[in-house]
Amino acid sequence: MAEYKGVLICGEVADGKLAAISQELLYAGRQLANALGVELSAALVGSGVNGLSREMVALGADKVYVVDDPLLKDYQGDSYVPVLEKLCQKVMPEIVLVGQTSMGRDLAPRLAFRLGTVAAMDCVLLGIDPQSKLLIQTRPVYGGSALATFVTESARPQMATVRVKAMSQAERDDSRKGEVIPFAAGLQASDLRAKVVNKVKEEVAGVKLEDAKVIVSGGRGVGGSESFSYLNDLAKVLGAAVGASRPPCDSGWVPSSVQVGLTGKIVTPDLYIAVAISGSSQHLAGCSGSKCIVAINKDPEANIFKVAQFGLVGDYRKVLPAFAQKCKELMSG
Amino acid sequence: MNIVVCVKQVPDPETPPSSFKIDSVANRVMPAAGVPPVISPFDEHAVEAALRIKDAKGAKVTVISMGKDLVMDVVKKPLSMGADELILLQDEAFEGGDSFTTAYALSMAIKKTGQYDLILCGRQAADWDVGQVGLGIAELLGIPSVAPVKKVEALDGRVKVERVVPDGYEVIEVPMPAVVTISNELGEPRYATMKGIMAAARKKPTVWTSQDIGAEASKIGKAGSRIKLLKLFIPVREVKCVMAEGESIEEAAADLALKMRAAKII
Numbered sequence A: 001m002a003e004y005k006g007v008l009i010c011g012e013v014a015d016g017k018l019a020a021i022s023q024e025l026l027y028a029g030r031q032l033a034n035a036l037g038v039e040l041s042a043a044l045v046g047s048g049v050n051g052l053s054r055e056m057v058a059l060g061a062d063k064v065y066v067v068d069d070p071l072l073k074d075y076q077g078d079s080y081v082p083v084l085e086k087l088c089q090k091v092m093p094e095i096v097l098v099g100q101t102s103m104g105r106d107l108a109p110r111l112a113f114r115l116g117t118v119a120a121m122d123c124v125l126l127g128i129d130p131q132s133k134l135l136i137q138t139r140p141v142y143g144g145s146a147l148a149t150f151v152t153e154s155a156r157p158q159m160a161t162v163r164v165k166a167m168s169q170a171e172r173d174d175s176r177k178g179e180v181i182p183f184a185a186g187l188q189a190s191d192l193r194a195k196v197v198n199k200v201k202e203e204v205a206g207v208k209l210e211d212a213k214v215i216v217s218g219g220r221g222v223g224g225s226e227s228f229s230y231l232n233d234l235a236k237v238l239g240a241a242v243g244a245s246r247p248p249c250d251s252g253w254v255p256s257s258v259q260v261g262l263t264g265k266i267v268t269p270d271l272y273i274a275v276a277i278s279g280s281s282q283h284l285a286g287c288s289g290s291k292c293i294v295a296i297n298k299d300p301e302a303n304i305f306k307v308a309q310f311g312l313v314g315d316y317r318k319v320l321p322a323f324a325q326k327c328k329e330l331m332s333g
Numbered sequence B: 001m002n003i004v005v006c007v008k009q010v011p012d013p014e015t016p017p018s019s020f021k022i023d024s025v026a027n028r029v030m031p032a033a034g035v036p037p038v039i040s041p042f043d044e045h046a047v048e049a050a051l052r053i054k055d056a057k058g059a060k061v062t063v064i065s066m067g068k069d070l071v072m073d074v075v076k077k078p079l080s081m082g083a084d085e086l087i088l089l090q091d092e093a094f095e096g097g098d099s100f101t102t103a104y105a106l107s108m109a110i111k112k113t114g115q116y117d118l119i120l121c122g123r124q125a126a127d128w129d130v131g132q133v134g135l136g137i138a139e140l141l142g143i144p145s146v147a148p149v150k151k152v153e154a155l156d157g158r159v160k161v162e163r164v165v166p167d168g169y170e171v172i173e174v175p176m177p178a179v180v181t182i183s184n185e186l187g188e189p190r191y192a193t194m195k196g197i198m199a200a201a202r203k204k205p206t207v208w209t210s211q212d213i214g215a216e217a218s219k220i221g222k223a224g225s226r227i228k229l230l231k232l233f234i235p236v237r238e239v240k241c242v243m244a245e246g247e248s249i250e251e252a253a254a255d256l257a258l259k260m261r262a263a264k265i266i
């Protein structure tokens, strides 16, 4: 397996800019490349993305492979997988990192299988074993109740996806030097077996959950869609976004795009107020990176109090209006 | 139309976090006492998706489950919901595998069923939370896939699906055969009816070994595994929760705000 060398990260572009995950992957990739004393390469795949290659160099890539093709405008397995397969065959990296994003969840398994390896999905910690030089992949399992550490012994590349916001972001240094290498996609429109016929946006107004500094989240105990007004009122006072655990989304009280958790969004606000949420491991997977969790729950035994810095036992209908009132008073004073 | 649904038996993921225990010598999860296993929840959604197509268009729904210590009442649940056939992959040789060996064995079993148009999986199994096997099956069979999906409709030779993305969904059409992985946004799976339960009780699952599906020994179980588990452990979280107090709920709510203010959180 000596012919495999170096670290390759798969960059991601959103709205014409490098997505935050790209900077996290460059950070993680740089650490691993340094530990192994090898090069860090980055794949920059998309349409009209060429201009971002220098930024990837500034963020730590020694080489940036730019695959710029109109057929790569949006992520599609049928176009991205063969492109990255070809790139991996050229670069022969010993490690490939992909983001655990909507794209990465689809791309990494297919790419891994095509290359004859498997991916360690949703890693929160990566390291190099000093003796074996193998990639140590640590990922939450059982809904986040446990962590598991794996190595890929008998296949190359060693491939992992990285949970969003689990890594620091690479620091930009515009004096860094690196090589930008164009790489032909070699795709035909007929390669795309799956056809996207429509895109439906279900975005909620106001602060985006992923970017919010403060989040007020409601659980099954909120009881209905109207009752979310208690949370909206508090959110207004705090300038917060409103999120939810899975049951309110499943019941249609709020759109599923505000679900926080293992299979929803991963959020890391300064303040996360969990209202009538019991604190299942799958929910905590999405919010445990918050700087401060505050729990409001009528059950003193609820698991959420085990991870909260501040708690209040009581019916949220009584708690929230009084709490919002006091916050308003304190924040204006 | 032939639909195959891949269903995995897992420890009930909704058991409270406090009762979650691991055997750190064997690197295994210890099943919570008295809590029966379940079908992985997203796989139950996948069964529901298959049955909706069966209701709308007519289809034969075959369920495949690989594992050891399978509980008959658990793995038969899809039959009692309305699936037609159950195939169990049971063989010591399958044990100690990973996503690759699992996808390989399932893809060999799917090939053995003969005709398949649509393969449905859960978006991820609720034990190891990987989300790789469905897409791996698609790779091994050389067919397209869409993941994760909240609605599936069978058209002529194609399926129309709604793929869940962070800010909404994409409507995608893909030619069959294809793999589609299902997410909970599909909606509640149906309950088993009394009639269904009785019919399921009478049905005998087909059991296939690694030889029955023609699996290469080097591609299953420990031998075929590309990934090795080094350690399984429960992370320590040590947070001391400061509780707000007061004569009344309203006072406690004000106390909470004051405490948070003192800690410079608001």
Ligand SMILES: Cc1cc2nc3c(=O)[nH]c(=O)nc-3n(C[C@H](O)[C@H](O)[C@H](O)COP(=O)(O)OP(=O)(O)OC[C@H]3O[C@@H](n4cnc5c(N)ncnc54)[C@H](O)[C@@H]3O)c2cc1C
Residues within 6 Å of the ligand: A143, A218, A219, A220, A221, A222, A244, A245, A246, A247, A248, A259, A260, A261, A262, A263, A264, A265, A275, A276, A277, A278, A279, A280, A281, A282, A283, A286, A296, A297, A298, A299, A302, A314, A315, A316, A317, B013, B014, B041, B125, B126
């Ligand atoms: C594979 C998998 C993935 C999953 N992914 C996610 C995910 O991404 N996100 C997610 O959230 N879940 C996820 N789940 C579901 C998860 O297991 C839990 O079922 C869910 O998080 C529970 O939500 P909850 O806390 O709102 O509801 P419950 O557990 O029912 O808790 C409701 C709480 O409300 C409290 N309450 C009730 N009334 C009041 C009141 N008037 N005032 C104050 N408190 C009150 C109760 O005491 C209780 O603690 C997943 C499950 C699986 C198996």
Ligand SMILES: Nc1ncnc2c1ncn2[C@@H]1O[C@H](COP(=O)(O)O)[C@@H](O)[C@H]1O
Residues within 6 Å of the ligand: B006, B007, B008, B009, B040, B042, B043, B046, B064, B065, B066, B067, B099, B102, B106, B120, B121, B122, B123, B124, B125, B126, B128, B129, B130, B131, B132, B133, B134
């Ligand atoms: N042992 C198994 N038997 C049947 N189906 C499985 C098995 N393991 C995984 N699957 C299917 O593959 C999906 C994804 O599993 P995983 O990649 O392990 O998270 C599951 O939701 C199932 O549909």
